[in-house]
Amino acid sequence: MSSVWQYLTLGLGRETFGIDIENVQEILDYRVPASLPQAPAFLVGMIDVRGQSYPVVDLRTKLGLPPEAPTPATRIILLNVPMAERILRVGFVADRVFEVTELDRAEMEAAPEVGGRWRSTYIAGIGRRGDAFVVVFDLARLMAGDEPALAGPAMAA
Template sequence: MADAVQYVTLGIAEDLLAVPVERVREILEVQPISRLPHAPVHLLGMIDVRGQGVPVIDLRMKLGFEKVEDTENTRIIVLNVTVNEREVTFGLKTDRVFEVTVLDEDRLEAAPEIGTKWRSEFIAGIGRRHGKFVTVLELGRLFASEEAALADSHAA
């Protein structure tokens, strides 16, 4: 089990999601975010992470959930993501972060074609952790839009 894929599990509303741990650069508490004019509602703005401007995406809004106020559990996960064959850095604001873990099985189930709250192209697969479903996000597709253009323009 030493070569099992590890994930950072996180929560949005009552849903349990995951991102591959090798994509996570760091996990931050919520901090002031500089707004960007005319940005899409899910693009919150920019934060400074060790001297680098990093765009922050509200995962709740990106996936079509209702906006809520931040809590003491709200976190920003700083991720390195491959988008259009380029490595870019994003902050992903989420309701909470749980743990770094492996899923109950190495193999993910395919994303369902119907019955999801968001487009299934954002789902890499469905796993299980302690009997609960865990939706593993397809980060490249989740960020492959105007966010990629923004990150490219801020790459140093």
């Protein structure tokens, strides 16, 4: 059995991330989602795609990165994320989408353990595409919590 899998690669800032292509349903040009009152900061709203509602997650906010205004390259990636007892339909906002690429799972590295504030539980592995690193998401873990992947400093009481 081959350990080579296909991933959709996307960009957030200067970083490249990968999503297992089996979870990707569709890639859309960015559109402004309808807002949801009192939603967590990373949940920017809902969109309708052919009669199906999708909550839209800003990946930058979810990962603790500074927000950026959408550009002509900004995309919404529609995903089916397997959770414990159901499939979660969700849209991820990405700065840009690159391509579908093959990565060898047998050669993927685990997320580095550096301690401190960085939470790496959302990383399934780190692959290489030429000289570049591709951080592959563990979608179920990424969607399981409300906290960003990079924890901010503790607030003063």
